[in-house]
Each structure stands twice: as structure tokens, then as C-alpha cells.
Amino acid sequence: MIFIAILIGCIIGALLGMVAPVIPYTYSGYLAIGIIAAIDSVFGGITAVMKGNFDLKIFVSGFFGNAILSILLTFLGEKLNVDIYLAAIIVFVGRMFTNLSIIRRHYLEKWNQKKSETKKKEIKA
Secondary structure (H helix, E strand, O other): OHHHHHHHHHHHHHHHHHHOOOOOHHHHHHHHHHHHHHHHHHHHHHHHHHHOOOOHHHHHHHHHHHHHHHHHHHHHHHHHOOOOHHHHHHHHHHHHHHHHHHHHHHHHHHHHHHHHHHHHHHHHO
């Protein structure tokens, strides 16, 4: 179910991206870090669904909270002339790779179980 929602969101986002105005260069850093934070939250949500402990309130608060905090860090770093946003990028991208590896392992285990069940049925038949 969540995969269908993600797919629909991606399609709507792509269609809106074709007709939306171009983001000015001065705001592109804010948008990029916000998108990275949001994608991290999505991967975390998918991982939570697979583990069976998904909570919509936690997902939504994390989605917007992470995006807002990362944008504020980018703004603060820009005012201080320090690249603070790099810390957020390292954390979010690290978590994305961790969640992606959990998702990958989950589906590989499912695939291996299905494959072994098929072999057992063939042996019994």
C-alpha cells in the first residue's frame, strides 16, 4: 500500500515539476537539503513498515521536522559563512544507505525463502 502511495507521489511530483517555475539558484541549496531530509524520512518509513512498527504521527513529524531543521541549519550556516549543511547531508545520506540496506536484505530474504519453499515443493512432488 505504501509503495503505491510513493509511486503516485513520484508521478504527481514529476508532473508538477514539468509545469512549475524554476527554483532560483539562491534557494536551490535549501531545496536540496530539504529533499534529502524528506527522502531519508521516506526510507525510514518503509523500514518501519517492514519491521511492523510504523506510526503515521512519527513519520509525518519526522518528515517535516527533519526537512525544517536541515533547512534552518543551511540558513544558519549561510549566515555564519560555514558549511553546516554538510553535517546534515552526511547524517541523512548515511541513514538512507542504512535503511536501503535493511530494505534490500528484507526483500532478498523473502526471495530466498520463496525460492527454498519452491524447491521443497518440487522435492516432495
